[in-house]
Amino acid sequence: MRWENLSPGSEHSRADTVLFGAEAVTTRTFDAPEFRGVTFHEVRARSIVNRVPGASRMPFEWTVNPYRGCTHACVYCFARRTHSRLGLDTGLGFDSQIVVTVNAPELLRHRLASPGWRGEHIAMGTNVDCYQRAEGRYRLMPGILAALRDHANPFSILTKGTLILRDLPLLKEAARVTDVGVSVSVGFTDEGLWRTAEPGTPAPERRLDVVRTFTGHGIDCGVLMAPVIPFLGDRPDQLRAAVRAVAASGATSVTPLVLHLRPGARQWFMSWLGRHHPYLVARYERLYADGAYAPKWYQRRITRQVHELAEEYGIGPARAGTPRRIRAVGPAGPAGPPAVEPTRLTLL
Numbered sequence: 001m002r003w004e005n006l007s008p009g010s011e012h013s014r015a016d017t018v019l020f021g022a023e024a025v026t027t028r029t030f031d032a033p034e035f036r037g038v039t040f041h042e043v044r045a046r047s048i049v050n051r052v053p054g055a056s057r058m059p060f061e062w063t064v065n066p067y068r069g070c071t072h073a074c075v076y077c078f079a080r081r082t083h084s085r086l087g088l089d090t091g092l093g094f095d096s097q098i099v100v101t102v103n104a105p106e107l108l109r110h111r112l113a114s115p116g117w118r119g120e121h122i123a124m125g126t127n128v129d130c131y132q133r134a135e136g137r138y139r140l141m142p143g144i145l146a147a148l149r150d151h152a153n154p155f156s157i158l159t160k161g162t163l164i165l166r167d168l169p170l171l172k173e174a175a176r177v178t179d180v181g182v183s184v185s186v187g188f189t190d191e192g193l194w195r196t197a198e199p200g201t202p203a204p205e206r207r208l209d210v211v212r213t214f215t216g217h218g219i220d221c222g223v224l225m226a227p228v229i230p231f232l233g234d235r236p237d238q239l240r241a242a243v244r245a246v247a248a249s250g251a252t253s254v255t256p257l258v259l260h261l262r263p264g265a266r267q268w269f270m271s272w273l274g275r276h277h278p279y280l281v282a283r284y285e286r287l288y289a290d291g292a293y294a295p296k297w298y299q300r301r302i303t304r305q306v307h308e309l310a311e312e313y314g315i316g317p318a319r320a321g322t323p324r325r326i327r328a329v330g331p332a333g334p335a336g337p338p339a340v341e342p343t344r345l346t347l348l
């Protein structure tokens, strides 16, 4: 992605020649309590639709990420490393130095209208959360969703942010004309673990309220149970509590994903672990001795347990590569007749 200068003479702006080399950005801070200590770097990009590298394990090819960095501040966030590519710190800097592509909606609309675009699925929330707190101020997603709706372009969103509820009407409009997938990420429901490991996120129960609201409006919503954190969130009673809560929310599926610790995230997570759970450091070093992923036997064990619980509570596990059908709703809402063919939820 390349950057262009914003009006350097504006009141709160300064050309930041450090952040992106020779390119300039506008840097702002806001006094509102929810943004205390957070700095926003507003940039104008030249492209917003990114192709996922071929070697990726992700089941999608195109992504849109209007933000870099995330105030949700999850200690395990795998996207931390991407901040270093911008010359920013991957620890506290990732949590508090937020890069905002302020022209994301117009860039996307332009790309969707270009002759070379073939209407492929676009995944959002795949790098950082597009419904993090910054979205409340910058309001980029309504323009992005409107562009996708107007071009009937299929898309999916994965989020921990309850702010997505603001855009429910737009999402319903889009679901009438194209495939729309919504997934919410809830790895555990343990309150103590949430407060320390995901300090900037809405509480797990609030996230499940999002699921409840979406399903109440006829838009099926899956839960990505991620991450399951070894030795802290993987006890049988914890898994049961999480799956039971997910089922009670009306989620259509639950997909477990064990914590992975890629470079950047690994150092930050391990330093957090050393402060909060020092007795676990050696166990983690052994469990992740071979790299970023927990051993296959451990991943299989968690997957099996979650799938068994999902069956017990009456929700289906999402199976990789199997698109799930979601009800398309007409103008009359959930009880109304389908306006289009059933839409498809792409597994994130």
Ligand code: SF4
Pocket: 070, 071, 072, 073, 074, 076, 077, 078, 079, 127, 128, 129, 132, 160, 201
């Ligand atoms: S919400 Fe997602 S993107 Fe944001 S810090 Fe947490 S894991 Fe990272």
